[in-house]
Amino acid sequence: MNASAADDSRMRTLVRSDDLDETREMISTAYSPYELRALNRPQDFSAWYAEGGFPGVTLSALSYGTETLVAPEPLTTYLLVCQVHKGRVRVESPGREEQFVGTGDTYVLDPQRRFKVFWGAGARMTTIRLSKELVDRAAGEALGREEPVRARFALGGPVSAAAAESWSGISAAVHREIMAGGLAHTNPLVAAQLTQAAAATLMATHRLLPGSEPVRHIGNVAHPAVRRAIQLIEERSDQPLTLSDLAAAARLSPRALQEAFQRYVGRTPLAYLREVRLDRAHRDLVAADADGPVTVAEIAFRWGFSNLGRFANWYRRRYGHAPSVTLRA
The missing domain is CATH 1.10.10.60 (Homeodomain-like)
Incomplete structure (x- = not known):
């Protein structure tokens, strides 16, 4: 999906503002409490945030007009698979990892870790939100366990070019279903199948940390x-x-x-x-x-x-x- 597709009317705009405090309050409500700072030319700060989805999946689109730091509290109950559609961001997990993410690349925000995301001016991305419970069940199945496994993710993107293609395919299907108002909006079985397919594909394409453990x-x-x-x-x-x-x-x-x-x-x-x-x-x-x-x-x-x-x-x-x-x- 290209960046402009996220402007589709089926995405509901929740924030379009040049007020940093207003933006912080609104997006903290949508995600989790977080630090938000303009790192350069605060007079040029602007933000846009929109979302849509079907039962089991929330798709969000975000952009910032100037260099911006976003540092959320741990997400705890869900994880985000983020894809940059325009510009570049730098992601840090303090004391552990750092990754530069360019246009077309993805990264996963583990629900139990703290992150700092440094946005370049004009950068735009979308995020697919999946519940931690769903992902833990998928991790257990992927690892051959009878019980859910507490899935902990490395910061990097897909583990190979083939994995990147597979994730891109399921991500595009989720985007299309949301943007086109497909059956997943009204048919619980279709929604569940697509959500479970997204979680299973995430397991197969991204690296779990060694600390992942049975719940x-x-x-x-x-x-x-x-x-x-x-x-x-x-x-x-x-x-x-x-x-x-x-x-x-x-x-x-x-x-x-x-x-x-x-x-x-x-x-x-x-x-x-x-x-x-x-x-x-x-x-x-x-x-x-x-x-x-x-x-x-x-x-x-x-x-x-x-x-x-x-x-x-x-x-x-x-x-x-x-x-x-x-x-x-």
Whole structure:
């Protein structure tokens, strides 16, 4: 799809403004809270945002008139597959990856990571939004698992030229269905089939990070408040979380949450959080190149362990050796 096609009347314009604060408020509502700054010639700032879709898929189109920084909070419940139709953007995942994306190229915004996107003046892109739940199911199927897998994506585009062609084909089908007002708008079966095909093609064409893992089953935890706290831990373990944060998510007092966790999980909420972080640090250490730039300290800090001595002790108790041994293996 070329950039001008996104102006089709079936895309509903939600923002057309030269007011930065108004734009930030409107697009934060559509996506997630985010930082928005004009990096050059703020007097030339302008923004356009439009969207359309059918059940299971939202297609959005965006452009900025001057050099602009967009830094959203983690998306958590969905991911975005972004395609640049005009100009150039630079995408950073702080401390991890950087990619320059030109006209015609795509990249994936992983729902659990923070990103900064630096837009060139006049750049325009479209995004296909898919739910995290749908993508996790597709990841499980792609990896031959019976259960969903928490899909974590590398920043880069399709893994090969053939993969790029395949993704381009399903992306074009989604665009056409939305722009033409096709059957997916009114036929749930068609919408579900096309949405599932998009998720399956995403799995086959883009690189999953080694940290992708089976979704932990919490169905055997009967207490709904504990389930809510566990869900927050599973989705945001790489972010600062306190007992108060978990209690707020659970809708209990901190003391009541502590008691419920001990009864239903057999450990405290913060002990459970530490176990999840240790698991994910271990997976990153296993996946890391011993001769590469990644260090034990960097991985520990990534997963919220600010005291390296305590991290090493917890890691040794859980895995039987120091984290540096895993990194060198």
